[in-house]
Amino acid sequence: MSTDAQQPHGSEQAAQDWKHWHEERTATVAGPYGPLSLTGTHWLSDHPEGRIPGVPGQWREDGDELVLSASAADGLTVDGEPFTGQVRLTADRGPIDESRVAHGERRLVVLSREGLWAVRDFDPDSPARRAFRAIEATPYDARWALPGTFRPYDSARTVRVENADGVERGLGLAGEIAFEADGTEHTLHVAVEPDGSLWAVFADATSGNSSYRFRFLRPAAPAEDGSVTVDLNRALLPPCAFADHFICPFPPPGNTLSVAVEAGERNRVDG
Structure with missing residues (x-):
């Protein structure tokens, strides 16, 4: 893992922000209609x-x-x-x-x-909600908050990908983000949300081993020059990690990273 990635603000404050984000995320997942x-x-x-x-x-x-x-x-x-x-x-x-x-x-x-x-x-009285105890997540590490660049496509495209229920559906993509980890450039194909933020479905070398089989990433909207922070500390478990009845898309071609992303949410913990 590269050690020279720069955090956009002090790492101590970033760690506190991450802790607050993780607590809010856990509360949302555990909520009555999470x-x-x-x-x-x-x-x-x-x-x-x-x-x-x-x-x-x-x-x-x-x-x-x-x-x-x-x-x-x-x-x-x-x-x-x-x-x-x-x-x-x-x-x-x-x-x-x-x-x-x-x-x-x-x-x-x-x-x-x-x-x-x-x-x-x-x-709200589902067995899964009663059994849930926590989201296993790796504590914040500034080395995983990476500077990146958003490269929009000339036009939006749709790729067919398998979903968690075994059915193939279209996944809309609008560009890619490029960033460096472990001295190698990586890219992820992303969608652009209505508010301008980005959304990626990705897997990595930990997927299906020490982490769930794939995860989501939601970077903030890029700056006008395309710069964006790829904060893998905020990698998210997809909804289908919490209930089998969601139809989450699997990562599209090109979105399986060779690097082990030992950051962010890793697995659901039941008691």
């Missing part, structure tokens, strides 16, 4: 009759909407009010706890991917 609470992603194509085992109501596709039918016995609420009859739904975009359909404390979230519809079931 990723640990997902107990199922139910694709309606698997339930053409509209009845999902364990999920109240009848759900059917109708063009670019879902139609939910329910009786009083189903015990559903829509927009916080007891619901009977029919309602047309679009994909939920906001926080999980603000999704339109609920069953007690459970939140039934409408999802759409590449023309297919699903209902996700988030339950």
